[in-house]
Amino acid sequence: MYHDKKFSVVNPSKMCQPMGAVQALLGLKNAMPLIHGSQGCSTYMRFQLTRHFREPIEVASTSMNEKTVIYGGEYNLMKALKNITEKQSPSIIAVASSCLTETIGDDMAGIIRKFEDANIDRELPVIVPISTPSYTESHVEGYNRTIKALVENLVIPTAPNGKVNVITGFLSPADVGEVKNILNDLKLEGIILTDISKNLDAPLSESALNLYDGGTTVEQLEDTANSTGTIALSKHADSAGVFLEKKFGVNLISGPLPLGLENTDSFIRSACQLADLEIPESMERDRGRLMDAMVDAHSYNYHRKVAIFGDPDFVSAMTRFTSEMGMIPTVVCTGARSKRFTEDIDTISREKGCSPVTLAGGDLYDMHREIKRVRADILIGNSYGASIALEENIPLFRAGFPIFDRLGAQRISTLGYRGGIDFVDRLTNTILDFYYDEAGYEIVEEELEDVIIEDQEYAEEEM
Ligand code: SF4
Structure with missing residues (x-):
């Protein structure tokens, strides 16, 4: 479902491109991400990343203001490159653009060349420009463009490495x-x-x-x-x-x-x-353990309705996984307007016999409206889903980015057979905590009524 005629977004389910660029750059050794834009952009990214990962995050800014917006950001970018090179001696500076510098059309690659020419006699870090116009696509595309820019700018073909x-x-x-x-x-x-x-x-x-x-x-x-x-x-x-x-x-x-x-x-x-490898035995064992965990959890999860939101690859993979567990995905939502995502969900729906409402380019408002309509027993997504879960009286299973209202987001593992086992345990325990009594027996309404009648009869006998 695309929202072609929508003119506003209420609680977006995506972030801007430089955010994805910064996360990719934080995985480099001795690197400094530099946002070519106003200071608020890098502050927002540092704030969001710090409260999720609970680690100090370094992001530099060219600190553009009203004057530099009119006259261009060359002076600020040259000065930022000089300061970072002198003060932090990084191996690599990756310069990501922002809404502002894309709109005024700063030629980042040209300015970087000018800086390198002016410092030809000095040892400079590798400097990579990355175009991340934030008013289109999402943080996922920012991540994509960053990895591509790094590889394109740095790659040196020599001999096969077998990696x-x-x-x-x-x-x-x-x-x-x-x-x-x-x-x-x-x-x-x-x-x-x-x-x-x-x-x-x-x-x-x-x-x-x-x-x-x-x-x-x-x-x-x-x-x-x-x-x-x-x-x-x-x-x-x-x-x-x-x-x-x-x-x-x-x-x-x-x-x-x-x-x-x-x-x-x-x-x-x-x-x-x-x-050209054989699958090792240890891996077969982990696979078997995941299947065992899924079977153990089946009676608690079977036919539970689930709503899922987040990045497109995460949501489609989670839709498949929860279907494998016998759950019923009812609403799946991603902020990216992605054809690949809708195709993936269509394939999963056909294979698994489910038919979730699919929101590609949707926001949390759209998702909430659909949850009200088709219902869900549990919501899987980031911390921004907390108020929806509270209003619908369902649990929120926190996964994705950002998670700022719980600790340990950096240690959440869902990938592979071992991460899958951890996920099945944690998801099932969330369902047990929310829908079952302390002994692990589900309190269904009829049972509850029986208990009340028995209590009343007992009270009458006592009188
Ligand atoms: S959307 Fe634009 S202005 Fe806002 S943080 Fe991202 S780059 Fe900066």
Whole structure:
């Protein structure tokens, strides 16, 4: 369902492109993201990311104002590049545009070249311009453009390296860690684009203002053209993979997100196929454990109605997974106006025999209206769903981004067989907490009436 005639958005289910760019850049080693725009943009992004990951987040700004909007942002961008280079000595500065600088048409690549020419005698970091016009698409597209810009600007084809590039998309650090664990289990070396697993779930440190010393390196980005293949976990963030395939013949497998049984099977098959590997026994065991968890949980989840919202790849993968668990997706909503998303949901609906209301380009207002109409027993999505869940008297299972009203978002793992087991346990326990009594027996209304009648009869006998 598209909303072609809608002129306003009420509680959006997406964020702006530079937000996706920054999250991708936080997975780089010794890198500084620089937003070419007004200061509020970088403040908003730092605030949103900090309250989700509970880590210090460094995002620089060219701090545009009324004057620079009229005369252009060249002076501010040159000055910001000079300050960052001198004060923080990063290996890479990635400059993402914003609504404002896209609208005035600043030539970021030209200004960066001018800065490099003026400093030809100095050792400069790699500087990459990324066009992220925030008034179109969403943070997912910002992420996509950023990975593509990094690869396009840095790649150096040399000799085959036998590695697999993995474009993760917008995941939690724990989920990126699980992707790395799976590659480890397969004894497969990967280049993770980009690796936030340690940077955004780091030990307590006194030097909070240092750039990250973990994450994907410039050398790894250069090496991506020499890999055996690329697996994009997000169908909406595979442009770097398309570029590598077209230009250097690096095979691309695009999606799905390895969330749930079938999607994880598909990811493992893709990785084994690219590297010509056998599926190891340990993995068969984890798969069996996930199936066991699903069977254990079945009696509690069977035919529960579920509404799901968030990023397109997450929502379609979660729709499939909850269907595999015997639940009934009734409303699925993403902020992106994505044909791939609606096609995915149509395929899942056909295969699983469900027919959810599908909102592509929808907002939380639309979703709430549909939940009122077709009902849901549980809502899966980020913290912005809390008020809807409260009004409908259903539980909110927090997943996605941002989660700011609970702790531990960086450690939530749903990917792979092991993350799937964790998800099944946590989702089922949420249902048990909300719909069942303390002994785990569902209190249905008829039983409740029987209990009341028995109590009344007992009270009368006592009188
Ligand atoms: S939507 Fe535009 S103005 Fe708002 S934070 Fe994003 S880039 Fe800045």
